[in-house]
Amino acid sequence: MISYKNALEIIANEISTASETKNLPLLACVKHICAEDLYASSDLPSAPISLRDGIALLGNKSYQVSTGDTLKEGTVAVIPLEEINNSNHVTMxxxxxxxxxxxxxxxxxxxxxDYITAYSITSLASQGIKSIKVFKRIKVSILSxxxxxxxxxxxxxxxxxxxxxxxxxxxxxLESGANIHKVWQSKNDKNEILECLQELSEKxxxxxxxxxxxxxxxxxKTLYSDEFKILFHKVQIAPASPTALSIFNETPILHLPGLPLSSLLGFELLGIPTLKIIxxxxxxxxxxxxVKNEEEFTCKDNCTSAIPGFFNGITFKSAPSFKAGMLNVLAKCNGYALIKNTNIIEKDAFVEFFAFLKN
Known part of the structure; x- marks a missing residue:
C-alpha cells in the first residue's frame, strides 16, 4: 500500500498525454485544452476611453462623453454627469x-x-481571434x-x-471536458472482464x-495476470483504499471500488488528476x-481521509455520514476536507477544504 502523495507522483510520471489536435471556432473551444500559446496582437484599449457618462476635461476646455467613448488626446479626467454640481476635487x-x-x-x-472556460474567451475575442488550435477531447470508457x-x-x-x-x-x-466512449457492465468473471477491456481499450x-x-x-485478481502493468494497487486513502492504476494494451485504467462513496471520491482524488494529464x-x-470546522467528527488516523461536506463561506461541516457505501452524500456537499493521519477533528480546528470543481 502506498501513500496518496506517492500515488499522485506515479500518475504524474507514468501516464502519457494525448497529442492529437484540431482547429475550432472560438465558441466551440470551451471545455477543450489549448494546444498553443496565444498572445495579444494589440493593446486594449488602443486609446483612452471614458468609464462614465459625463464631461471630459481637456486643458481649459471640456466636452461631453458617454461611457465607452474614445477620449481626445490630452484629456485628464471625466466628471460623471450626476457629480458635475458637487465636484470639488478632480483627480488625474x-x-x-x-x-x-x-x-x-x-x-x-x-x-x-490551459483549460478553456467562458472567461478565457473574453480576451481572445477582444483580439479578433476567430479560431484556435486545441487538443482533441479524449475518449473515456466506464466498465462496471x-x-x-x-x-x-x-x-x-x-x-x-x-x-x-x-x-x-x-x-x-463530461464536466471535466472529456467524452464518453462506452459505458459497459460485466459479471464478476475474469474472462468476461478481459474480453470487455480488450474491446474498450482499442478506442x-x-x-x-x-x-x-x-x-x-x-x-x-485479474490485475496480476500478464496482460496488465500495475502502476499501483492499494492506496492509503479513505475511502477507496483498494484502488489500483494499471496499463492494459497501452491504455491507462483506474480500478475503483464498487461502493458508491468510495468510487466517487476515489475518482475525485485519483481519477481527475489522471484525466488532466491524459x-x-x-x-x-x-x-x-x-477553514474552521463547525462540528467535531472522526476519521481514520492511519491514512489520508477525504471527508465530504459543505463549506458555507465561513465554516466547514462534514456530511452526517460518510461511510464507503453511502450513495447520496455528495449531492448535498460542495467539496471535501482532506485530513492526513488524524483521528479526531475538533470544533474550530482548521481543515483543508477542496471545492468540487468543474474541471
Missing amino acids: KQNIKEVAEDIKKGELLLKKG IGDNLCPIQKDIKEGEVYNSNALSLGARI SDFIVTTGAMSMHDAMS KNENIQNKKSIF
Missing part, C-alpha cells in the same frame, strides 16, 4: 481607462495546456463490474441495484472500472483553503 485620470490597461500587446493570453447491477435503461429485478456509479462517473467525466484513451476490487474478486491539461496544485 479620473474615470478614464488608459491605453493597455486591460491587455498589453504581446501579453500571453492563454498557455498551451458486478453480478447484481441493473442498467438504468432496464426494469430492475429483485436483488439488483441500479448502476448509479456509472452515470455519476460519466457525468463527472479509449482512458478506462475506469468500478467494483470487484476486494481481495477475492475477479478484477482484483487531456494535456496543465497540472497545478489543486486550490484549497483552510
Whole structure:
C-alpha cells in the first residue's frame, strides 16, 4: 500500500498525454485544452476611453462623453454627469481607462495546456481571434463490474441495484471536458472482464472500472495476470483504499471500488488528476483553503481521509455520514476536507477544504 502523495507522483510520471489536435471556432473551444500559446496582437484599449457618462476635461476646455467613448488626446479626467454640481476635487485620470490597461500587446493570453472556460474567451475575442488550435477531447470508457447491477435503461429485478456509479462517473467525466466512449457492465468473471477491456481499450484513451476490487474478486485478481502493468494497487486513502492504476494494451485504467462513496471520491482524488494529464491539461496544485470546522467528527488516523461536506463561506461541516457505501452524500456537499493521519477533528480546528470543481 502506498501513500496518496506517492500515488499522485506515479500518475504524474507514468501516464502519457494525448497529442492529437484540431482547429475550432472560438465558441466551440470551451471545455477543450489549448494546444498553443496565444498572445495579444494589440493593446486594449488602443486609446483612452471614458468609464462614465459625463464631461471630459481637456486643458481649459471640456466636452461631453458617454461611457465607452474614445477620449481626445490630452484629456485628464471625466466628471460623471450626476457629480458635475458637487465636484470639488478632480483627480488625474479620473474615470478614464488608459491605453493597455486591460491587455498589453504581446501579453500571453492563454498557455498551451490551459483549460478553456467562458472567461478565457473574453480576451481572445477582444483580439479578433476567430479560431484556435486545441487538443482533441479524449475518449473515456466506464466498465462496471458486478453480478447484481441493473442498467438504468432496464426494469430492475429483485436483488439488483441500479448502476448509479456509472452515470455519476460519466457525468463527472463530461464536466471535466472529456467524452464518453462506452459505458459497459460485466459479471464478476475474469474472462468476461478481459474480453470487455480488450474491446474498450482499442478506442479509449482512458478506462475506469468500478467494483470487484476486494481481495477475492475477479478484477482484483485479474490485475496480476500478464496482460496488465500495475502502476499501483492499494492506496492509503479513505475511502477507496483498494484502488489500483494499471496499463492494459497501452491504455491507462483506474480500478475503483464498487461502493458508491468510495468510487466517487476515489475518482475525485485519483481519477481527475489522471484525466488532466491524459487531456494535456496543465497540472497545478489543486486550490484549497483552510477553514474552521463547525462540528467535531472522526476519521481514520492511519491514512489520508477525504471527508465530504459543505463549506458555507465561513465554516466547514462534514456530511452526517460518510461511510464507503453511502450513495447520496455528495449531492448535498460542495467539496471535501482532506485530513492526513488524524483521528479526531475538533470544533474550530482548521481543515483543508477542496471545492468540487468543474474541471
